[in-house]
Amino acid sequence: MNTRIIYIEDDFDLKKICESGQCFRASEEGGWFRFLTRGHILWIRPRDDAGRCGDPDETGGPAAFEVSCDGAEWDEIWAPYFDLGRDYRSIRAAVPEDDMFMRRASSCGRGIRILRQDPFETTISFIISQRKNIPAIRQAVGLLASRYGRKVRTGDVTAELFPEPEVLARVPEKEYREACRLGYRAPYVLCAAQMVAQGQIDLEAASELPDGELIAYFQRIRGVGVKVARCIALFAYGRTGVVPVDTWIGRVMKEQYGGGDPFRRYRENAGIFQQYAFYYAQHERGLR
DNA sequence: GGACAGGGTTACG
DNA sequence: CGTAACCCTGTC
Numbered sequence: 001m002n003t004r005i006i007y008i009e010d011d012f013d014l015k016k017i018c019e020s021g022q023c024f025r026a027s028e029e030g031g032w033f034r035f036l037t038r039g040h041i042l043w044i045r046p047r048d049d050a051g052r053c054g055d056p057d058e059t060g061g062p063a064a065f066e067v068s069c070d071g072a073e074w075d076e077i078w079a080p081y082f083d084l085g086r087d088y089r090s091i092r093a094a095v096p097e098d099d100m101f102m103r104r105a106s107s108c109g110r111g112i113r114i115l116r117q118d119p120f121e122t123t124i125s126f127i128i129s130q131r132k133n134i135p136a137i138r139q140a141v142g143l144l145a146s147r148y149g150r151k152v153r154t155g156d157v158t159a160e161l162f163p164e165p166e167v168l169a170r171v172p173e174k175e176y177r178e179a180c181r182l183g184y185r186a187p188y189v190l191c192a193a194q195m196v197a198q199g200q201i202d203l204e205a206a207s208e209l210p211d212g213e214l215i216a217y218f219q220r221i222r223g224v225g226v227k228v229a230r231c232i233a234l235f236a237y238g239r240t241g242v243v244p245v246d247t248w249i250g251r252v253m254k255e256q257y258g259g260g261d262p263f264r265r266y267r268e269n270a271g272i273f274q275q276y277a278f279y280y281a282q283h284e285r286g287l288r
Numbered sequence: 289g290g291a292c293a294g295g296g297t298t299a300c301g
Numbered sequence: 302c303g304t305a306a307c308c309c310t311g312t313c
Contacts, residue, residue, distance in 0.1 A: 126295075127296095127297095130295075130296035131294055133310075133311060135311060136294075136309075136310045136311065137294095140309095140310090183308025183309050183310095184309090185296095185297095227295075227297090228297085231295075244295075247296090
């Protein structure tokens with residue numbers, strides 16, 4: 001594989017990004033991380049063993065990464081995908097002294113980025129996510145990709161891209177139920193794919209809408225409620241002020257803030273802190 | 289191997 | 302506005 005070296009100055013932790021629960025098809029094999037989006041595949045690994053993860057004082061210079069793509073593809077596809085135009089280090093540094101939970105959470109989640117993912121993939125993935133845990137979501141989304149996605153090849157390794165709306169719109173609901181194990185979500189997925197394929201949902205035009213209207217627009221899809229719509233806004237359209245409230249975040253609000261909303265004060269970065277809090281809550285569970 | 293919860297949403301009362 | 306039902310998978 002032809003590779004080149006790129007440098008990243010800001011927070012950037014591949015493992016945490018994979019685990020952060022926004023993307024369900026990223027993977028790690030033999031030290032290489034694989035990401036997929038919009039017909040592109042990226043293999044990336046830290047150049048030095050520790051990478052940024054092992055930099056406790058945050059004063060180190062840029063971290064080096066080996067990547068499979070050329071410079072143009074990095075700039076056009078992957079830098080926006082990883083939201084590299086945003087300074088997460090400054091955002092973390094601005095947490096007030098009084099918010100100890102968020103100081104711990106953002107420190108623990110340092111390196112996470114809010115990915116700018118494909119809107120169709122994000123919509124389908126988060127419809128599937130309801131009442132599932134992360135391993136189960138990965139399984140279901142992977143099944144869709146392996147059955148209906150176009151294959152791409154890098155050397156002798158192949159991967160399946162996320163399927164096109166037109167393809168998913170023509171799959172019988174029965175097949176979603178029985179072969180893809182989607183259960184009651186089967187009609188939701190079919191409906192969403194059909195609305196996108198037929199242009200009733202315009203994923204391009206949606207990007208022009210303000211946050212509230214964008215969320216309402218996606219709730220027109222059956223099976224998309226406020227939580228999933230907010231996930232789409234945050235993870236596909238970069239609306240970092242939007243906070244999806246799931247059971248984990250709900251628990252944090254109840255147990256750490258007496259039922260109050262700890263995110264509101266962070267305004268346009270509230271969604272980023274939501275992601276730190278989500279990661280931290282999951283991480284704590286793992287350590288119990 | 290059974291119980292329980294899991295990145296919710298819809299359709300009822 | 303609260304609540305049951307929805308289908309299936311991980312995890313203890």
